[in-house]
């Protein structure tokens with residue numbers, strides 16, 4: 001007989017094994033394959049970390065160069081995919097665009113068998129920025145951009161296509177950090193979605209499409225956009241404090257705060273907060289960053305709730321001129337590495353994921369004839 005539920009949301013229950021990351025385990029905030037994310041964010045490029053997560057080891061210089069060249073060569077989009085993107089309305093949510101783009105790619109470039117899983121993943125890593133920017137620039141600026149840029153990095157490619165000019169070194173560096181911080185996070189909702197899908201022996205594009213749907217919600221990846229919408233409504237730090245106190249009194253949920261696993265802090269926060277501060281100084285901001293810091297102070301003082309990875313990402317992305325509705329798609333461009341690595345791990349030692357439910361419905365009863373129903 002199945003065990004009773006110990007808590008809502010499967011909190012604290014081990015649902016499988018992974019060698020990819022640890023989250024909040026005994027003092028080590030967040031590790032990818034045994035490396036502290038702080039060290040990775042301080043010294044690595046995103047492509048190095050993607051290689052680590054997907055292939056199990058940090059690349060040598062020549063392996064990294066080769067991997068980046070391979071990814072650069074896969075940025076182009078098939079015409080049939082561009083046709084679909086051009087038909088998606090301007091007011092669609094970019095996460096829905098990516099979900100459709102990923103699914104369409106799966107139709108055009110099917111993963112025929114699991115021996116093609118790395119190839120399918122590399123293709124998505126290379127072309128997800130192209131998908132989102134092609135659609136965005138077509139529907140918002142009326143241009144059909146060339147997505148096959150020679151930019152060195154995935155983050156640089158994204159910024160170049162979005163703004164139509166080569167990104168500054170500072171911005172490309174922040175993109176590396178941001179994509180590293182978002183790359184992997186154990187059995188979070190979207191990754192678990194991908195693993196459940198993988199456990200049926202489904203294809204990589206289906207696993208990633210499902211994961212994108214899970215990431216879209218404001219309780220998960222969508223929190224960075226919701227945080228931005230909140231902080232841009234505050235005119236000063238004092239205004240932020242006053243309005244947040246009112247929100248707390250109403251018991252509103254404040255996006256970008258709290259975490260299902262971490263209990264005292266999110267190790268990714270101090271890193272992206274530091275970069276947000278640098279970007280604020282760079283653009284001469286005197287509102288958004290101080291507002292964000294005050295929000296952090298108020299939440300800790302009033303509720304002992306801390307900023308998660310999403311909160312200071314909001315101001316950092318804003319300072320780089322990234323439209324708010326593209327925040328969560330950037331998360332996808334990064335987390336794709338974690339999702340795909342989990343799919344590969346699930347496939348390597350698979351049993352279909354099929355938990356049981358605690359039944360709370362009616363006792364067994366007879367089906368009444370139609371005439372006896374009210």
Ligand SMILES: CC(C)(COP(=O)(O)OP(=O)(O)OC[C@H]1O[C@@H](n2cnc3c(N)ncnc32)[C@H](O)[C@@H]1OP(=O)(O)O)[C@@H](O)C(=O)NCCC(=O)NCCS
Pocket residue numbers: 218219220221223252253254255256257258259260261305308309310
């Ligand atoms: C991340 C999140 C979904 C975790 O949910 P959870 O594990 O159910 O949260 P907890 O069990 O720690 O919540 C404990 C209490 O703090 C409250 N709380 C948690 N996060 C809160 C927030 N961001 N704002 C206000 N209150 C919050 C909960 O409502 C709960 O209060 P209650 O006991 O009176 O019901 C939750 O913190 C949240 O919704 N945060 C905002 C969305 C967000 O930033 N998501 C991105 C996560 S990386």
